Amino acid sequence: MPPALDLANLPDADVVALAKRGREAAYRELVRRYERPVFSLVYRMVRDRELAEDLAQDTFIKVLQHIDRYRPEFKFSSWLFKIANNVAIDHLRRRRISTVSMDGSPHAVTAEAVERTSFDVSVHEESALELLEAKELGTAIERAIAQLRPEYRACILLRHVEDKSYEEIAATLDLPLGTVKTYIHRARHELRALLEDVRQ
Amino acid sequence: MKHRHLLPEEFDLLLDDEVGFGVAPLRDHLAGCADCRAQFDEARQVAVALEGLPHLAPTFGMADRVMAQVPVFVPWHVAARDTAVRWLPQSRPARVIVGGLMTVAGATLTAGVVWLASRGDLVAFATEVTATRVRPVVAGALQNGAVALLGPGVMESLEHGGLTELGVVASGFALAALASAFGLRAIAAAARRRN
Numbered sequence: 001m002p003p004a005l006d007l008a009n010l011p012d013a014d015v016v017a018l019a020k021r022g023r024e025a026a027y028r029e030l031v032r033r034y035e036r037p038v039f040s041l042v043y044r045m046v047r048d049r050e051l052a053e054d055l056a057q058d059t060f061i062k063v064l065q066h067i068d069r070y071r072p073e074f075k076f077s078s079w080l081f082k083i084a085n086n087v088a089i090d091h092l093r094r095r096r097i098s099t100v101s102m103d104g105s106p107h108a109v110t111a112e113a114v115e116r117t118s119f120d121v122s123v124h125e126e127s128a129l130e131l132l133e134a135k136e137l138g139t140a141i142e143r144a145i146a147q148l149r150p151e152y153r154a155c156i157l158l159r160h161v162e163d164k165s166y167e168e169i170a171a172t173l174d175l176p177l178g179t180v181k182t183y184i185h186r187a188r189h190e191l192r193a194l195l196e197d198v199r200q
Numbered sequence: 201m202k203h204r205h206l207l208p209e210e211f212d213l214l215l216d217d218e219v220g221f222g223v224a225p226l227r228d229h230l231a232g233c234a235d236c237r238a239q240f241d242e243a244r245q246v247a248v249a250l251e252g253l254p255h256l257a258p259t260f261g262m263a264d265r266v267m268a269q270v271p272v273f274v275p276w277h278v279a280a281r282d283t284a285v286r287w288l289p290q291s292r293p294a295r296v297i298v299g300g301l302m303t304v305a306g307a308t309l310t311a312g313v314v315w316l317a318s319r320g321d322l323v324a325f326a327t328e329v330t331a332t333r334v335r336p337v338v339a340g341a342l343q344n345g346a347v348a349l350l351g352p353g354v355m356e357s358l359e360h361g362g363l364t365e366l367g368v369v370a371s372g373f374a375l376a377a378l379a380s381a382f383g384l385r386a387i388a389a390a391a392r393r394r395n
Contacts, residue, residue: 022274
């Protein structure tokens with residue numbers, strides 16, 4: 001039995017190296033580490049919880065099945081987000097999906113469907129008013145993001161939610177740096193316009 | 201800078217907290233221009249709200265669901281090393297003893313090989329003597345095995361016959377072996393289908 005390692009404290013590159021050597025625990029650590037970011041990105045792209053679960057799962061399966069193709073000169077997270085984005089974009093291309101709010105899809109006709117397509121924003125230690133305002137702004141932002149073009153959506157989420165640099169986003173989405181800057185600028189501009197009412 | 205408002209890309213530089221050359225004058229302008237300040241605050245508010253978006257959690261057990269569909273590939277050299285590690289004792293004194301024994305065995309083998317290499321004529325002589333003694337024993341054992349397998353009649357016919365008889369017997373043997381192999385494979389496939 002190989003010696004037990006504290007995988008949680010290892011950098012991505014080391015965990016990937018262990019996965020390439022057939023350590024199942026390393027595979028699981030990669031999923032544990034990125035399940036939330038990947039699920040969040042995919043969910044905000046497709047706006048359906050159940051579908052996002054399937055697509056996030058597909059992303060991890062693709063990544064782990066081809067872990068030997070990963071090139072360590074790139075950040076693992078960039079490679080992972082690239083595949084997640086491709087999976088989501090492929091799905092959106094196959095089936096156009098429009099907007100769903102945090103309070104559930106507008107297409108949901110049953111209580112179960114509303115429940116399935118809605119989600120909670122965890123806000124802690126805040127007053128009821130702050131909670132309401134935060135949820136209102138959060139809901140409005142989620143709604144506004146959903147109205148962006150998928151390309152803008154991916155760029156703005158990677159920039160502001162995942163805190164990626166422009167260069168990383170360009171590498172992740174296979175786009176020229178100038179295009180990424182343009183997309184983010186336009187996304188910010190559109191979001192400001194879409195959130196005008198809420199801010200007032 | 202004082203004579204014009206900030207350009208859209210200049211707002212982006214400030215929003216991204218750029219610190220490079222040329223950003224300081226933009227900040228100075230922002231401090232003194234109410235219009236640009238208002239626009240920047242508006243954009244900043246949206247950026248802060250975006251940064252506050254939480255990571256959403258998938259349902260519990262994603263790793264298990266993923267791993268159920270991902271075969272873990274263990275390269276042969278890793279598997280070999282793991283096996284070797286598994287065979288090694290866990291305690292330090294035991295490892296030291298095993299290491300010592302392996303070193304002694306290795307040294308003995310090396311010394312033996314070096315000695316044999318230095319005595320090439322002796323090795324050749326010993327090989328010849330051994331071969332002379334072993335050859336009739338092996339040939340006899342093979343003949344006995346063939347008689348037991350094919351029967352004395354066939355062996356006699358083979359001894360008196362020529363290559364034709366030998367060919368017929370060899371072909372029959374090959375056909376029987378092939379039929380057995382295919383039969384076993386079919387049985388195994390049927391068993392897998394049942395599972």
